Each structure stands twice: as structure tokens, then as C-alpha cells.
Amino acid sequence: FDPTKTRVLLVDHQDSFVHTLGNYLRQTGAEVITARSGEPAMQILDLVAEEASGKPKDDPEAETWIPxxxxxxxxxxxxxxxxxxxxxTKLMELKIPCFGVCLGLQGMVEHFGGELGILSYPMHGKPSTVTLTGTPPKGIFTGLPTKFEVARYHSLHGLPETFPDDILVTARTDDGVVMGIEHKTLPFAAVQFHPESILTNPNYGLAILENAIKYLDAKDYDK
Known part of the structure; x- marks a missing residue:
């Protein structure tokens, strides 16, 4: 492992975009390990938990890869x-920052108490203009224009009227569909669109991932 690089664990939910997303993350300079959701990803996180507990290792010389x-x-x-x-839940126990894409945003919404709805017309491979809510844009959107075009591949979406106060909406489409969220106090943020898609401006997509790594890693769990 390279101790000078940021370590990113990419949890794969059996998506055809996951390798493209992994390549984008590597372009930021990060060291990326991809693991399928469920047992493969949880095994990595369980090793992190063992390291944090101080439990003796079978191999004392072995380094635990901590994302x-x-x-x-x-x-x-x-x-x-x-x-x-x-x-x-495991990430919160281990105090590891988290960034979600598409399904990842939906998972955060439900986990923190919000609800999902179904779009009247599925948006699969469709471009949309998003508008950022921050002025100037901040967090994962630092340095980006207030409006830009993104790629959407989804039929479920977060219902903002059901969000708890801790979940902030950071981006929307022109017709009000939530495209970005951030937790008010925890280092959790997500986008509904695909930053790695060819339909999203590649400079903006890469900038969002770079911001996610820098901003969320620096956002303290205890503040």
C-alpha cells in the first residue's frame, strides 16, 4: 500500500458504471479498492474494526488497509x-466518511429517515441541468458553476419533504428533483446523477470526486 495516497473503498452494487467510477477516482490520485457489496465489502470493514479495537492480529506485521x-x-x-x-451503519461506527452515487444517495436518504418516490418518467441515460443550492458552491461542489449538465440513470428519487433536518439538499433539477445531499454534521454526501458518465462534463465530474475526497475526509465526525 502507498501511505502517501488517499485510500478509497468503492462498494460495488453490481453496476455497469463501477469500473468507470473507479478509474475516475484513481485519476484523483487515490488508491482504490473495489469490493462487492455485502460480505466482500463488510470483510474489509470488519478488519478495520479489529484494528481499531486493538485486537492482536494473526500476523502482527500485516498492515490493515484502512479507507x-x-x-x-x-x-x-x-x-x-x-x-x-x-x-x-458500519461506516458510522468506524467514523469513516462516505460519498454516494445514485443508489448511494438513495441509501443515505432511507438510512437517515427520508423516503423515496418514483419518477413519473424514468431518467435512464438522460441529461439534465442541475442547479446548486449553495452560493457560492461549496463542499463537494466547490469551484463548480451554479448550473451544469449531468447524466441521470434512475427512476427512484429522494422526497425532500420527508428528509430529516440533518439532510441538506445541495442540488436540484429545474423541476425540483433532488440531485445532491449532504449530512449537516457527519461526513456524508451524495449525488443522484453520475459524475463518471460521458453525459456529465468530465471536468466537473472529476472535480466532484476530488472535492468529495478532500472535503469529506476533512469533515470531522465530532464537529
Whole structure:
């Protein structure tokens, strides 16, 4: 392992975009390990928990790979198929920052008490203009224009009227669909669109991932 690089665990929810997302994350200079959701990803997090507990290792010389950020990938199907709330609970226990994409945002919404709705017309491979709520843009959107075009691949979406006070809406489409969220106090943020898609400006997509690594890693759990 390279101690000079940020370590990112990319949790794969069986999505066709996951390798592209992983390549984008590597372009930021991060060291990326991809693990399928469920047991493969939880095994890595269980090793982190063992390290934190001070439990003696079978091999005292072995280094535990501890991620600085966990990215929850997009994915097909239902959230319950992938155990997102178990993953998020584990990350909170271990105090590891988290960034979600598409399904990852939906998982955060449900985990923190919000609800999801179904779009009247599915947006699969469709471009949309998003507007950022921050002036100037901050957090994962630092340095980006207030409006830009993104790629959408989803039929479920977060219902902002059901969000708890701790979940802030950071981006919306012109017709009000939530495209970005951030937890008020925890280092958790997500986007509904795909920053790694060819339909999203590649400079902006990469900037969002760079910001997620820098901003969420620096956002303290205890503040």
C-alpha cells in the first residue's frame, strides 16, 4: 500500500458504471479498492474494526488497509438487495466518511429517515441541468458553476419533504428533483446523477470526486 495516497473503498452494487467510477477516482490520485457489496465489502470493514479495537492480529506485521473514504456505487434493483443501511451503519461506527452515487444517495436518504418516490418518467441515460443550492458552491461542489449538465440513470428519487433536518439538499433539477445531499454534521454526501458518465462534463465530474475526497475526509465526525 502507498501511505502517501488517499485510500478509497468503492462498494460495488453490481453496476455497469463501477469500473468507470473507479478509474475516475484513481485519476484523483487515490488508491482504490473495489469490493462487492455485502460480505466482500463488510470483510474489509470488519478488519478495520479489529484494528481499531486493538485486537492482536494473526500476523502482527500485516498492515490493515484502512479507507479514508468509502464510495457507494450506483446499482440496479432495490436498496434492500444490497444492504446499504448495514454498510452505512458500519461506516458510522468506524467514523469513516462516505460519498454516494445514485443508489448511494438513495441509501443515505432511507438510512437517515427520508423516503423515496418514483419518477413519473424514468431518467435512464438522460441529461439534465442541475442547479446548486449553495452560493457560492461549496463542499463537494466547490469551484463548480451554479448550473451544469449531468447524466441521470434512475427512476427512484429522494422526497425532500420527508428528509430529516440533518439532510441538506445541495442540488436540484429545474423541476425540483433532488440531485445532491449532504449530512449537516457527519461526513456524508451524495449525488443522484453520475459524475463518471460521458453525459456529465468530465471536468466537473472529476472535480466532484476530488472535492468529495478532500472535503469529506476533512469533515470531522465530532464537529
Amino acid at each position: 479514508d473514504l468509502v464510495v457507494l456505487s450506483p446499482g440496479p434493483g432495490n436498496l434492500s438487495d444490497f444492504g446499504l443501511t448495514d454498510t452505512i
